[in-house]
Structure formats: C-alpha cells, structure tokens
Amino acid sequence: MLTVPLLQPLLLAVLLFALGLTGVLVRRNFVFILMSIEIMLNAAGLAFIVAATRWGQADGQVMFAFILVLAASEVAVGLALILRIRHRLTTLDADAADLLRG
Template sequence: MNPGDPIAAIAIASILFVIGLLGVMVRRNLLFMLISVEIMLNAAALAFIAAGARWHAADGQVMFLMIIAYAAAEAAVGLAIVLRMHAAGRGTLDADTGNRLKG
C-alpha cells in the first residue's frame, strides 16, 4: 500500500460526501434522496476504512460494519415510507407533499 493512499482516500470520501449532499439538496424525488443518503453513508464508511488503513487498525472495519447495519435499517424504514406514500394514492414521490401522509 502506498503511504499517500489514506489521504487520497479521504479526498475521495470528501468528494463522494459532497455529491451525496448535493443530491439530497437538489432532488425532490424521495427515492433519489434516499439513494443520495446511501452515497453519503458510503463516503463516511470510506473515511473510516481509510483511517483504519492509516493506523493499521481493525477498528475502521468494525465501524464500517456498524455503518452497513445503520444503512440497512435506514433503507428499510425509508423505503417502507416511500411505499406507504405511493399506496396513499399519489402518483408522485415529491418530498414536498409528504405532509399529506396520514396514518
């Protein structure tokens, strides 16, 4: 492994995080917002892995496992809400109409 790799990986993680944040800010479709959140979570995971590689510790990968568990729970709940909004009879997944969700 190249000594400059962890810093470069942190830079990649920063760019990915910013792309995910941009997606959350720009898109209004709930599905795309959830995917953008997944991109941000992946960027955080990459930062952990890079730090673990820098100190040659396994803790980074342990935190990566936690992030995967969190992403799975978040995706399950978020997608259930998306399905619920769609089942409420609306043809759009516009996030601005979420206040009409009942029940």
C-alpha cells in the first residue's frame, strides 16, 4: 500500500513549479523560457495526479491528459514563433523582442 504521505508529492510539485518559474524569470533565451514553461506545466500535471491518487478517482488523470495536449500544442506554436523571431531579429534574446506591433 502507498505509504508516502501525500504532502511530499505536493511539495515536489511545488518545488518543480518554483524551479520552472525561476527559469522563466531568470533566463533571457527563448528556448530556455519555453523549457521552463514545460517544467511548470509538468508540475501542475503532477499535482493533478497526486489529487487523483488521494481520492482514488480517474478525473485527475483525465486532467493530466488534457495538460499533455495543452503542452504539446503550446510547444508547437512556441517553436514556430521562436523560428520566426530568430529569422526576424537574428537573436534569441527575449529582451530584443520589445516592439509590440506588426
């Protein structure tokens, strides 16, 4: 039987989310920012899995599958945008993309 108290998995999710958030705030490279967003989505999925285990319901795993779909579509559009930005600005520095107009 599972004897890990459910506080620890939730703490793990919080730690991973905090690491991802730190990555988004600290790194200025688009690839690393995208990676950090993936880490945060993964941590949110972990929290859903913990909830599914806690209540013995499948709903949490369904939500995890939806988070997977979200992460996949986000990374597809994000990578295409990174390629465009690289093409137009010839850099991957997020601070270089500061003109909010077409």
